[in-house]
Amino acid sequence: MKTEAAPSHGSGAVLAALIIRTEGLLASVPPSLPLLALRFALAIPFFKSGLTKWDGFLTLSPGARFLFEQEFKLHVFGSEIPYPFPLAMAAAAGIAELVLPILLILGFATRFASLGLLLMTAIIQLTVPDGWANFHLPWAAMALALVVFGGGRIALDPFVMPRRK
Template sequence: MINNLATALDGRPPSPAGPIGRAERMLARIPAALPLAALRVALAVPFFRSGLTKWDGFLSLSPGARYLFTEEFRLHILGGAYPYPAPILAATLAGIGEIALPILLVLGLGTRFAALGILAMTAVIQLTVPEGWANFHLPWAAMALALLVYGGGTLSLDRVLGGAK
């Protein structure tokens, strides 16, 4: 009866007694804002670093980015490899997204929308580099999904400006 009551009050089953239970209760007291802030930064870093390589100055696409999107990158769909449609536009949008979305994530501003944008970019990257799913794309997608669901947390501008969670 007591166990069922404890589960009903906070939605979680009671932690076991003894040292494991004490450790579990101590870890459960970590504020959710800390892992959410860490997720925001961890997801932002690789995209921001990639975005920096796409530019040779303000809105001047680098020759490397132009070359990759026009000559190297292919979309792997249903067993075929297809060139990017409008590759310069795709490179420009990717470069803008890889700079702007990580900045928004770190600030915690429009976190859910920024995470959605990163998730969409991850899907396109998966289609472009299918062998990267286990080491890169899956963790990025998982981080983006967590931020979509939970938001930026209390250590975010979302919370400060609009009271979002």
């Protein structure tokens, strides 16, 4: 007696079923997990930068003073414009780079903290135009996603902000 192999639907059908199942598993990841990851990914570089701006409580580091007074220029329409009030700008940047990332990590006022970092990214882009592809674009994309979607359920926002309907 001759046995024939059961007709297979081919490896294409098996592969398609595997892809569909994998896609379903990926879609079941709670949105709060990637939002938490985005909050940390955006907060860390800004917080680290903020730490370099201080040499004690509200005392700007010599490096920050030098950069804002001598090095940093706004590149606007082909010209280089010195920062107005460079020490005030350095202090504001240093405070924002510490406070906003902490708010992001906690998930407190996430949309506003992200908007602040998005605006800072725009100013940084004007200051260091060559950093767009490697740094500024990913920061802007992360900040924009958090502005639009918020911090998710793994955050303080849902506990302190009234739910929108």
